[in-house]
Amino acid sequence: MPVIVHEKTGIFHLTNEGVSYIIRVMENKQLENLYYGKKIRDREDFSHLHEEGERSQMSICMPEPSRLSMQFTRQEYPCYGTGDYRSPALTARQENGSRIVSFTYDSYRLSAGKPRLAGLPATYVEKPSEAETLEITLSDKLMGTELILSYTIFAGLPVIARHARFRQKGEESVVLERAMSASVEFPDMEYELVQLSGAWARERHVRVRRLDMGLQGIQGLAGTAGGAEQNPFIALKRPDATEFSGEVYGFSLVYSGNFLANVEVSPFEMTRAMIGISPENFAWKLAPGECFTTPEAVLVYSDAGLNGMSQAFHKLYGRRLARGKWRDEPRPILLNNWEGTYFDFTEEKLLEMAREAKDAGVELFVLDDGWFGARNSDWAGLGDWYCNLSKIPSGIGGLSRKIEDMGLKFGLWVELEMVNPDSDLFRAHPDWAIHVPGRFRSHARHQYVLDFSRPEVVDYIYEMAAKLLSEARISYIKWDMNRYMTEPFSPGLPADRQGEMMHRYILGLYSLYERLIAAFPDVLFESCASGGARFDPGMLYYAPQAWCSDDTDASERVGIQYGTTFVYPLSMIGSHVSAAPNHQLLRSTPLRTRGAVAFFGTFGYELVLGKMKPEELAVVKEQVAFMKKYRRLIQIEGTFTRLLSPFGRNEAAWIVVSGDKSEALGFYFQRLNRVNGSFVRFRLAGLDPDRLYTVSHENGGERKAYKAYGDELMNAGIPLDRSEFYAAGGDFAALIFELKALF
Numbered sequence: 001m002p003v004i005v006h007e008k009t010g011i012f013h014l015t016n017e018g019v020s021y022i023i024r025v026m027e028n029k030q031l032e033n034l035y036y037g038k039k040i041r042d043r044e045d046f047s048h049l050h051e052e053g054e055r056s057q058m059s060i061c062m063p064e065p066s067r068l069s070m071q072f073t074r075q076e077y078p079c080y081g082t083g084d085y086r087s088p089a090l091t092a093r094q095e096n097g098s099r100i101v102s103f104t105y106d107s108y109r110l111s112a113g114k115p116r117l118a119g120l121p122a123t124y125v126e127k128p129s130e131a132e133t134l135e136i137t138l139s140d141k142l143m144g145t146e147l148i149l150s151y152t153i154f155a156g157l158p159v160i161a162r163h164a165r166f167r168q169k170g171e172e173s174v175v176l177e178r179a180m181s182a183s184v185e186f187p188d189m190e191y192e193l194v195q196l197s198g199a200w201a202r203e204r205h206v207r208v209r210r211l212d213m214g215l216q217g218i219q220g221l222a223g224t225a226g227g228a229e230q231n232p233f234i235a236l237k238r239p240d241a242t243e244f245s246g247e248v249y250g251f252s253l254v255y256s257g258n259f260l261a262n263v264e265v266s267p268f269e270m271t272r273a274m275i276g277i278s279p280e281n282f283a284w285k286l287a288p289g290e291c292f293t294t295p296e297a298v299l300v301y302s303d304a305g306l307n308g309m310s311q312a313f314h315k316l317y318g319r320r321l322a323r324g325k326w327r328d329e330p331r332p333i334l335l336n337n338w339e340g341t342y343f344d345f346t347e348e349k350l351l352e353m354a355r356e357a358k359d360a361g362v363e364l365f366v367l368d369d370g371w372f373g374a375r376n377s378d379w380a381g382l383g384d385w386y387c388n389l390s391k392i393p394s395g396i397g398g399l400s401r402k403i404e405d406m407g408l409k410f411g412l413w414v415e416l417e418m419v420n421p422d423s424d425l426f427r428a429h430p431d432w433a434i435h436v437p438g439r440f441r442s443h444a445r446h447q448y449v450l451d452f453s454r455p456e457v458v459d460y461i462y463e464m465a466a467k468l469l470s471e472a473r474i475s476y477i478k479w480d481m482n483r484y485m486t487e488p489f490s491p492g493l494p495a496d497r498q499g500e501m502m503h504r505y506i507l508g509l510y511s512l513y514e515r516l517i518a519a520f521p522d523v524l525f526e527s528c529a530s531g532g533a534r535f536d537p538g539m540l541y542y543a544p545q546a547w548c549s550d551d552t553d554a555s556e557r558v559g560i561q562y563g564t565t566f567v568y569p570l571s572m573i574g575s576h577v578s579a580a581p582n583h584q585l586l587r588s589t590p591l592r593t594r595g596a597v598a599f600f601g602t603f604g605y606e607l608v609l610g611k612m613k614p615e616e617l618a619v620v621k622e623q624v625a626f627m628k629k630y631r632r633l634i635q636i637e638g639t640f641t642r643l644l645s646p647f648g649r650n651e652a653a654w655i656v657v658s659g660d661k662s663e664a665l666g667f668y669f670q671r672l673n674r675v676n677g678s679f680v681r682f683r684l685a686g687l688d689p690d691r692l693y694t695v696s697h698e699n700g701g702e703r704k705a706y707k708a709y710g711d712e713l714m715n716a717g718i719p720l721d722r723s724e725f726y727a728a729g730g731d732f733a734a735l736i737f738e739l740k741a742l743f
Helices: 305-320 347-359 395-405 424-428 455-471 495-519 554-564 591-599 614-637 710-715 722-727
Strands: 003-006 011-015 020-025 031-037 090-094 104-112 131-140 145-154 159-168 174-186 192-197 205-210 214-220 230-237 248-254 259-265 271-277 284-286 291-293 296-302 334-336 364-367 409-414 476-479 524-527 545-547 604-606 639-644 651-657 663-670 680-682 692-699 702-709 718-720 733-741
Touching: 003 104, 003 131, 011 131, 011 145, 031 174, 031 296, 159 174, 159 284, 174 248, 174 296, 192 214, 205 554, 214 230, 230 259, 230 271, 230 305, 248 259, 248 271, 248 305, 284 291, 284 495, 296 305, 305 639, 334 347, 347 364, 347 395, 364 395, 364 476, 395 409, 395 455, 455 495, 495 524, 554 591, 554 651, 591 614, 591 663, 591 733, 614 663, 692 710, 702 710, 718 722, 722 733
Parallel strands: 334 364, 334 604, 364 409, 409 476, 476 524, 524 545
Antiparallel strands: 003 011, 011 020, 020 031, 090 174, 104 131, 131 145, 145 159, 159 291, 159 296, 174 271, 174 284, 192 205, 192 230, 214 259, 230 248, 248 296, 259 271, 639 651, 651 663, 663 733, 680 718, 692 702, 692 733
C-alpha cells in the first residue's frame, strides 16, 4: 500500500519505489514531519527521528516534564504564537482578535484514487489504482474549526500532492489571513534554491542561490500567479546536484493568482519550505458552516538530479493535469497573423495568408487581435466580442467557413478578462472594471481588468464567448491577458470580505474556462498573457498549452524554453518561427535555427509566407514535414532531457527519446561562432546503451549519417566539426540529430 498507517505509534508513511514521506502524531496531538526523501524501509516506529534538546529562549508547549518545543520541531502545518518564532503556514483571526490556534489530531481517512477539488484545478487520476489519498483531520476545539490536510501519493511517480481544507463548525466566524497549501521542514540547510524568474520577453530564466539563515523566496502579487517575473515553483537542491545526479525537491503550485514560495532557515540550520496563496491582501472569512480549500501543491523528490525532478513533473502534468481531447493529441501546426499584420489587415489579406499557409502544409490559421468592436489599435474595443464588419465583411462565421473550405482549421484570439474605456461594454457597465470608488484607476495598455469576482460579469462574458463559438467554426482559442491587476476591490463584496476579492477573481476565471470547455470540448485553448506571464499549472488544467513568450527570437527562446522545461512538458510550450530581423530584438538568426528551436514545443509560424524567397519557402515546407513526422515523439511520447544549459555558456543542448528508446532527436545550439575554436563532443543521454543507432543530420544542404551504439553516443559523444556550425549559419547555429535504432 502506498500509505502505511501504524496506529499504535501514530505514524503515517507515504511511500512508493521513489519516495518516503513520514508523519507522526506527537504527544501534544499536533503533527510532525519526521522524514521526506528517498524511499526507506517501513517500520512500526520512526519516533527516534524526532530531535529534542535544551536551547536558550525555548518555550515548552506542554506541562513539565515535557521538553517539546515548537521552535525546534519539524511541524507538518506550523502556526505562530505558541513558541515557534518562524513563519507559519496558518494564521486565523478570531472574533476576539486572537490569532493563537491549536489544531490537534482527531482522525484519518484513506481512499483509493484522488478526489477532485471543487472549483479548483488539480492533478487527477483515471483509475483508483493510480494513487492513494490520506486525509488527516485536526481541529481547534476553542474556535470550532476543522482542518483537513490531504496527501495524495501517485503510483510510479515520486510525487505527493497536498492541499488543506477548512470548515467552520463553531458559532463564531474565523478569518483566514494565511493558509498555505504545503509546508515541509528539513533538518539541515545544505541546499541551493532554484527559481524561474525574469520579465516580459525573458521569462523563466533559471536562477540558483545558496540558502542562508533567514527568509528567502519568491512571490507573485500581480493577480496572475507570478506574472512574467516569477513562476509558482521553487526547488531545493543539494549543492552537488546536477542535471543528472543528486537530491532535488520541487514545489509547484497549481494556481493562477497571487502566491508565495518561502524558505526560512533557522539559527539552528533547520529549513522550512512552504508554498501557497500569498497572505498579502488576502483574508478569507469563514462564517459558521462555510468551507475554504487551498490550491494544490505538487511536491516532487528526485535523487536523479534536476532532470529527474523535471521528468516527474512532465509525466504528471502532461497526462494527469492536462485534460480532454488535446491531452493525448499532437498539436496542429499553425500560422498566426499577428507579427505578419498586427492590426492592419483585411479579409482578403487574411484569406491570402491562409492560402499560402495551406500550400506550405500548415493545418490551422489563427486570426489574432483586431477583429472585433472598434479595434484598430490597443486603445479600443476590448469587451465588445462581435466582429468588425468593416474589416471582415463576412463576419467571423463567414471567414471561418472560407478558411475551412481551404482545408484548414480556424483559430481566434480573445482577451475576455479585459475592457477598454472606449468600448460599448465599459460605457454600459463602468462599475464592472476593478476599481476603488473615488480613487484613480491605474491603467495599462489602455485597458482595465473586469471584475471576475462578480458572477454577473462572468455570466455576461460567457454568453458573448459562447455565442461567438456557436456561430463560427472555431477550433482554437488563444486566450490572452495583457495587464496585471491594480486597485483590487470589488463593489460586489462587503467590506469584511474584500480580502477575498483576488482569490474570488481567480475562481471566477476558472469557472468561465470550465463552462466553455464543457460546452465546446473539441476547441484547443491556448493560454497567453503578454506572452508567458501566466504560465502556471492552474491555467494548464484548462488550456493544455501556453504561449511561452512574446520574444520569438530563436537565441532568446533557447533560454526561455530551457527554463520552462524545469516544470512543464514540451506539449505545453507554445513555440513559433517568426521573421528575421526579429520584431523584439531586431536580431537575425538562420531560418533553420528558428525552426529547430520551435520544434521543441507546439510549433507554428508568426510571419507572412508570401514575403519569403522561394528557397526560404522550401525550408518552411521541410520544417512542416519534419514536425508532422516527429510531433508525436516530441509532444506526447518522448522523454525530454536537458543536456547543456544556455545560462552562463555559449552552447545549449537537449534530447527527446522515445519510450522504447528506438528513436530520438538531439538538439545542439551555439550562440556565437568561435574563431579557431576547440573540438566539440555532443554527449547524449537516455538511449539504450546496447542498441545500435543510425545518427543523421543535415550539414550544409547534405545529409551526414553514421552508426554507433548507445553507450558510445552517451559517453564518447558525437564529434562535431566546427565547419558544421559555419554551414548552419555560424552565429546562432543549430543542429538537429535524428537517431533510429537498428535493433
